[in-house]
Amino acid sequence: MSARRWAARLHVPTLAVAALVFAGWTLLSWRYGAYVLPSPWAVARGFVDILLSGEIWKHTGASLYRIAVGFGGAVGVAVLLGLAAFLSRVARDIVRDALAVLNATSVFVWIVISIIWFGLSNWAPIFTTFMITLPVVAANIVEGVENVDRRLLEMGDVYRLNGREKFVAIVIPSTLPYLVAGMKVGFGLALKVSVVAEIFGVTSGIGYIMNYSREILATQMVFVWALVMILVMMATDKLVFDAVSRRVARWR
Amino acid sequence: MAVKLAVEGVGKDFLIPVLDRVSFTVEAGEFLCLLGPNGCGKTTLLRIIGGLEPATRGRVLLDGQPVVADRRHDRKVGVVFQEDRLLPWLSLRQNVALVLKPLGLSAREREAAATRHLRVAGLAGFEDYYPSRVSGGMRQRAAIARALSVEPDVLLMDEPFGALDAQNRRIMQNEVRRIWRETGRTILFVTHSIEEAVAIGTTLAMLSARPARIREMIKNDGRVERAKLIDDLNTLIMEEVERQQGGAK
Ligand SMILES: Nc1ncnc2c1ncn2[C@@H]1O[C@H](COP(=O)(O)OP(=O)(O)O)[C@@H](O)[C@H]1O
Ligand SMILES: [Mg+2]
Numbered sequence: 001m002s003a004r005r006w007a008a009r010l011h012v013p014t015l016a017v018a019a020l021v022f023a024g025w026t027l028l029s030w031r032y033g034a035y036v037l038p039s040p041w042a043v044a045r046g047f048v049d050i051l052l053s054g055e056i057w058k059h060t061g062a063s064l065y066r067i068a069v070g071f072g073g074a075v076g077v078a079v080l081l082g083l084a085a086f087l088s089r090v091a092r093d094i095v096r097d098a099l100a101v102l103n104a105t106s107v108f109v110w111i112v113i114s115i116i117w118f119g120l121s122n123w124a125p126i127f128t129t130f131m132i133t134l135p136v137v138a139a140n141i142v143e144g145v146e147n148v149d150r151r152l153l154e155m156g157d158v159y160r161l162n163g164r165e166k167f168v169a170i171v172i173p174s175t176l177p178y179l180v181a182g183m184k185v186g187f188g189l190a191l192k193v194s195v196v197a198e199i200f201g202v203t204s205g206i207g208y209i210m211n212y213s214r215e216i217l218a219t220q221m222v223f224v225w226a227l228v229m230i231l232v233m234m235a236t237d238k239l240v241f242d243a244v245s246r247r248v249a250r251w252r
Numbered sequence: 253m254a255v256k257l258a259v260e261g262v263g264k265d266f267l268i269p270v271l272d273r274v275s276f277t278v279e280a281g282e283f284l285c286l287l288g289p290n291g292c293g294k295t296t297l298l299r300i301i302g303g304l305e306p307a308t309r310g311r312v313l314l315d316g317q318p319v320v321a322d323r324r325h326d327r328k329v330g331v332v333f334q335e336d337r338l339l340p341w342l343s344l345r346q347n348v349a350l351v352l353k354p355l356g357l358s359a360r361e362r363e364a365a366a367t368r369h370l371r372v373a374g375l376a377g378f379e380d381y382y383p384s385r386v387s388g389g390m391r392q393r394a395a396i397a398r399a400l401s402v403e404p405d406v407l408l409m410d411e412p413f414g415a416l417d418a419q420n421r422r423i424m425q426n427e428v429r430r431i432w433r434e435t436g437r438t439i440l441f442v443t444h445s446i447e448e449a450v451a452i453g454t455t456l457a458m459l460s461a462r463p464a465r466i467r468e469m470i471k472n473d474g475r476v477e478r479a480k481l482i483d484d485l486n487t488l489i490m491e492e493v494e495r496q497q498g499g500a501k
Contacts, residue, residue: 173339
């Protein structure tokens with residue numbers, strides 16, 4: 001019984017497939033050599049190396065710092081846009097249209113523009129991250145604001161709650177789940193995008209070091225840093241966002 | 253007795269005229285049941301009386317003061333809607349305490365008053381539950397407790413037990429009747445169930461088909477036998493339902 005439970009927990013079928021992939025990977029790396037496809041063991045060794053040398057923290061930290069500023073700024077601006085959308089119909093329509101335009105803009109556009117504007121500096125990946133995550137987070141908040149139950153607001157009017165009281169008691173709690181969902185998607189996007197932007201002009205960060213590893217023909221390190229990225233993504237998802245989502249929906 | 257509420261020639265047009273001219277008065281401490289065919293404008297009338305909707309014609313006086321549909325009113329009305337309209341992220345106690353904020357009570361006083369009113373509504377022991385964790389009947393009780401907690405001049409209830417099963421409905425009718433006796437509030441209770449109206453109201457007002465007027469006002473003081481009253485009202489409402497369907501053609 002409990003063996004089966006453990007089997008379910010560990011996603012045994014997934015593990016089986018993973019084992020097959022590893023086997024195939026090893027075979028292919030023998031066939032084509034370490035430059036094209038390093039073996040899983042070389043990748044594992046590389047991972048242990050950066051862990052021991054502390055290099056992992058330097059680059060992950062640099063990337064996370066840029067994400068924190070760019071994505072954090074986007075969340076802040078998105079909240080303000082959501083507030084505007086709540087206060088005025090006109091503002092809501094403008095915000096919606098503006099977000100549609102931003103949503104249709106490619107990552108590459110922002111990377112090129114940010115290099116022109118900010119040169120080869122920290123601000124290029126920060127700005128790119130900001131511009132890409134803003135529409136995702138803001139669209140979610142605006143949707144949340146639109147979905148505030150009018151009947152609850154009317155109840156607030158019956159009992160003479162003022163604007164601030166209604167905002168705190170009704171609007172914020174009903175928008176919160178949308179904000180968290182938007183931040184979850186937005187953070188995933190931030191990690192992917194900021195790393196691309198780091199290829200240009202900065203000398204730290206996961207994107208930089210991956211590209212650098214490629215230039216010095218250390219293909220196994222490209223894989224190692226890809227692994228680091230995946231781990232960071234999964235860890236924040238499981239540890240941060242799942243916990244926050246649960247807390248926000250405590251009353252359900 | 254003093255007139256608490258005067259409805260004077262109130263009418264409302266949406267795309268079609270819904271309320272023609274409705275006039276009646278409610279005395280302090282009365283329990284008035286508003287009956288009428290589905291879609292004849294009962295909810296609309298209640299919303300006008302509660303100041304949630306402006307009237308097209310006529311006016312409503314509460315304690316002699318005209319009721320204006322405006323968010324910044326200073327009336328104390330309690331409304332129990334067909335849905336409970338509790339905030340799902342607040343406990344029952346917090347839900348009640350919230351509406352006491354505009355009364356200028358301290359947090360401690362609000363909590364105490366909320367607990368007291370929840371007890372009156374039969375919810376002692378459930379104060380800290382979220383609405384999703386209690387039954388529909390209990391949520392409606394909490395909504396009633398909330399409406400009573402502001403010590404309203406008039407309590408408006410719009411088919412509050414429509415979503416409940418027959419048994420819970422009976423229980424809640426008795427509860428409302430008991431609360432009314434204990435608090436002496438003036439109550440306006442909308443229902444489309446004649447049995448319900450006869451069971452709990454002191455006065456029964458029957459609206460006509462759309463555009464609605466008052467068709468009958470009947471004192472439910474025991475002088476007419478209940479079975480006969482129900483029969484008569486059933487005949488009336490069937491007439492109005494037919495007229496309304498005829499008019500829709
Ligand atoms: N906000 C509104 N806009 C347009 N028509 C409405 C609105 N509210 C109610 N009505 C119409 O007014 C009529 C009476 O509705 P209502 O007062 O809800 O009836 P009842 O509560 O007696 O069933 C219905 O025909 C309904 O469609
Ligand atoms: Mg109705």
